Amino acid sequence: MSITGLIAEFLAMDEAEILTDRPIGELGIDSLTAAEMSVAVEERFGVVIPLERFLGSETLEELDRGLHERATP
Numbered sequence: 001m002s003i004t005g006l007i008a009e010f011l012a013m014d015e016a017e018i019l020t021d022r023p024i025g026e027l028g029i030d031s032l033t034a035a036e037m038s039v040a041v042e043e044r045f046g047v048v049i050p051l052e053r054f055l056g057s058e059t060l061e062e063l064d065r066g067l068h069e070r071a072t073p
């Protein structure tokens with residue numbers, strides 16, 4: 001599963017509906033959901049992503065690229 005798929009799961013959206021080149025903060029994620037996603041990413045991918053990153057201007061493409069870079073040995 002990708003980070004986009006995880007976010008789609010949390011927001012009850014179809015993954016195809018999520019524009020990966022738009023800031024994550026535009027998806028309407030609140031701080032509670034961001035905290036839950038941060039924990040889920042750590043559990044599923046073994047990478048810590050601070051919840052603030054789900055609320056800011058970073059795009060999903062940037063977040064996903066960083067996730068794979070940090071998870072790759």
